[in-house]
Amino acid sequence: MEGVKHIVAVASGKGGVGKSTVTANLALAMAAEGYRVGLLDADIYGPSQARMLGIGEGVRPQQAGENRFRPLEAHGIQAMSMAFLVDINEPMVWRGPMVAGAFQQLLTQTAWDDLDYLFIDMPPGTGDIQLTLSQKVPVAGAVIVTTPQDIALLDARKxxxxxxxxxxxxxxVVENMSLHTCSRCGHSEPIFGEGGGERLTAQYETRLLGQLPLALSIREQADGGRPTVVAEPDGEVAASFRAMARQVAESVAAQAEAGPSISFGD
Structure with a gap:
């Protein structure tokens, strides 16, 4: 992986927990902390990062030599997605090996420019792309996104x-949709349950990076191409994401010190 120091996978056991929204905001928060950051959308069947980053349909990456592409830039980070290479309105009717091959090409044929962190927005599940990632490149660590709901926690464990x-x-672990506050009366309620993130991190002896509210603004800003960290940089949610980014950087540094150094480009 030329041009990349640390790779961080952001994953969930199931879909619908807000993983892509968390990935986009976490990457932008890491950039706001002063790092050079890239974001790879590894969901071949349903790429969503192009829209979340405000990159219009039909925008294509430029070639960087033979069989390589320059990542697109949005909000100060570098990005690559299947959505930049195909018509996103056409379904990808591919078997597993084709999907794994396409992901490997996105990963290795993108000319990343001197990144401190490359965040990879993983598809749901524990299949071909997850195995391809772990086998082909050194991954500094993974962030797991879940909701407090028991069903989501079952898949997060996987x-x-x-x-x-x-x-x-x-x-x-990032616990998303932890608490909903009514915009009219101010009443707060844990719609998807509570305490799930704490139980999960205690069971696996890892850390709870943060808890995010179930808020309409987070969804609207991501759908509008300006995720919360960009749209409301001084708000509470953006502050939460920046705190998570600092913890990720600390954990990656600790992993590098504890184990053998990761060598790129050998």
């Missing part, structure tokens, strides 16, 4: 176990 089996450190 995600943690999967990364442990392939020797990828789990840097921590």
């Amino acid at each position: 995600g943690i176990e999967m990364f442990r089996k392939v020797k990828v450190p789990v840097l921590g």
Whole structure:
């Protein structure tokens, strides 16, 4: 992985927990902390980062020599997605090996420019792309996204176990949709349950990186191409994401000190 110091996978056991929204905001928060950051959308079937980063349909990356592409830039970070290479309105009717091959090409044929961190927005589950990532490149660690809901926690456990089996450190857990506050009366309620993130991190002896509210603004800003860290940089949610980014950087540094150094480009 030329041009990349640390790779961080952001994953969930199931879809619908806000993983892509968390990935985009976490990457932008890391950039706000002063790091050079890239974001790779590894969801071949349903790429969403192009829209979240405000990159319009039909925008294509430029070539960087033979068989390589320059990442697109948005909000100060570098980005690559299948959405930049195909018509996103056409379904990708591919079997697993084709999907894994496409992901490997996105990963290795993108000319990343001197990144401190490359965040990879993983597809849901524990399948081909997860295995390809762990086998092809050195991953500094994984962040698991879940909601407090029991069903989501069951799948999050599978995600943690999967990364442990392939020797990828789990840097921590982000609990999304933790609490909903009514915009009219101000009443707060844990719609999806509570305490799930704490139980999960205690079971696996990892850290709870942060808890995010179930808020309409987070969804609207991501859909509008300006995630919360960019749209409301001084707000509470942006502050939470920046705190998470600092914890990720600390965990990656600790992993590098504890284990053998990761060598790129050998």
